[in-house]
Amino acid sequence: MANKPFRYDAQLVVLNVPNSEQESFRKRLLDIPYLLYEVETLSNGDKIVINKPGGKRSFGRLSRDDFMVFIYHMSDNTLWLISHSELFDDIMRKKEYNYGAAWEIVRGLYFVCCGQEPGDVIAKLGLTNIVGLPIETIFKVYKWIWGQEDCNYPTKQGRWLSMNAILDAFGKTKSDIS
Secondary structure (H helix, E strand, O other), rough: OOOOOOOOOOOOOOOOOOOOOOOHHHHHHHOOOOOEEEEEOOOOOOEEEEOOOOOEEEEEEOOOOEEEEEEEEEEOOOEEOOOOOHHHHHHHHHHHHHHHHHHHHHHHHHHHOOOOOOOHHHHHHHHOOOOOHHHHHHHHHHHHHHHHHHHHHOOOOOOOHHHHHHOOOOOOOOOHOO
16 A cells, blocks of 8 residues: 555546657657646736646655646747746836836735736736736736645645735735725
8 A cells, every 4th residue: 555645536637658668668758748727818828827736745745735837838838837936026126117016016916815816906906017027927827826825835824925025025014005
């Protein structure tokens, strides 16, 4: 019996790769396409996609609830595993470029963090892009990264760890949002 198995529903996709000599078999295995869940579509046609499990390990054991968030560029079939630090750095670049506009973006992120849909927040606040990543991309990616953090740290801060760090970088707290 497996060491420390976990129960989890899985959707199985049949894959048949007949055995063959080493190089031929390796090539066939490398040609297996990625299986990803499409969770958002960006206005430029790119997709926000996730895979589950994401590969995070806690105490040497696979975290069954982890997933990874990618941007899938449809035009050239490339995947970008976008990170917290890339998003944070982009927001800081926006802050240096135009503090007022960047603060409005952070206010919008707060509403997304509280559970509102990214597109609704962008429309409600009338947000427009400035330097760096499009606001739509930031909001939709954070929606899913925050979901990932909530799954990985259910008894901790989850999404609020990064949201509070963003607010702190602006010298603000939740009470400053109106």
